[in-house]
Amino acid sequence: MAQGALAEEPFEGMTLTFAEESTITAVYQVRRVLAHERSSLQEIAILELENWGKALVLDGVIQFTQRDEFFYHESLVHPAMMAHPNPRRVLVIGGGDGGVAREALRYPTVEEVTVVEVDGRVVELCRQHMPEFASSFDDPRVRLIIGNGRSFLEEQAGSYDVILLDSNDPLAELARRLFDPVFFRLCAEHLTDEGMLALHLSESLFREGYLGYEAPMVRGALSQLFRYVETIPMPYSTYPCNWWSFMVCSKGLDPRVVRNPHPFRGRYYDPAYHAWLFAPAAFIERLEMLKGTF
Structure with a gap:
């Protein structure tokens, strides 16, 4: 970490x-x-x-x-939301700052955003010092739960149209149980047939431990559960090596296709180049072969 x-x-x-x-x-x-x-x-x-x-x-x-958060929040939320034809129920695991909920609430079809954040102090401090993000919790469509995201899925029934995993870095001890096959199976079980799962993957190129184990493991585990497992790389100025990546997964609908009738155009995301976001995925999948060559 x-x-x-x-x-x-x-x-x-x-x-x-x-x-x-x-x-x-x-x-x-x-x-x-x-x-x-x-x-x-x-x-x-x-x-x-x-x-x-x-x-x-x-x-x-x-x-x-504040200056570059839109790269992260828009890349995590909008490809999944735009690929779904009618997202009504959204689950956010993590997201205690409110930024992911803020983006999901931009869609008029959304009826409920459930945010399950493990650390209530993150929410409290962001409400106090970052209201431009945390004010999303004041929206009546948001249900905020302070608790463990994995336990929530184990104990709750019901299904969601979109699940967004906004946890700590995958290498962080606090987040490790949100990046294993058992947790991914829980997510798949709580998605509708047209549902979308989106998660961030950390830096895939320069971090040897992540490149050598977690990225292939995550991709392999998700491929056992979802027909589509697509990768999105993203530039990010304040993340290590300025390189990050996401995955968007679905059991039945290709995430590379825009279906939402309410197009969102952000500072980074634009439905006009939705499919382009996935274009460099072949390079991401070849990263394992680069290990040890430089």
Whole structure:
């Protein structure tokens, strides 16, 4: 798991910095520390960064910043929502900041968005310091549950049109049980026949442990459950090596096809190039062969 650290409180004239250490080390200048605490589950910080605006940081890892969050949230939500002909019930696992719910609520067909977030302090701090995201929880269509996403699926009946997995980094200990075959089977069982599952896959190219095990395992497990398992790469300035990827899965409908009659055009996502988002997938699937060649 990538680690990050805030420098000690600076002396007069010095600059406070935050460093995230992963396959590379990125150092950010900090204007203000809006929140910094350890909950019962993880370290949480909300920082105001020079050039990037407010940032949510969990266990030393940047989840998103104000300046580039639309790449992540739009790439996770809209390909799945646009591929479904009539998304009414949406389940978000994670998503305690409210950004994924915000995007799902843009569709007039949506009747309910259930958000299951394991750490209630993330929700509380984002409500206080990031209302531009967390205000989505005030929408009457949103049902917020503080609890374990896996346990929720094990204990609840019912099905969803779209399930969106907005967890921590797959290498983070807190998220590991959301990236195994048993959990993926639970997701498949709770999807309608036309349902879509979308999840993020971390950086697939430069992180040896992830490339060597988790990415092929995730793809293989999903392929046992879904007819379509499609990959979307995405640029992201504040993620390690500026490269990230997602998967969109379906038991019956090709996610590469737009079916939603209410097109959404965002800052990054556009239905006009929906199919193009999936075009580099063959490269993603060849990444295993690149291991050890550079």
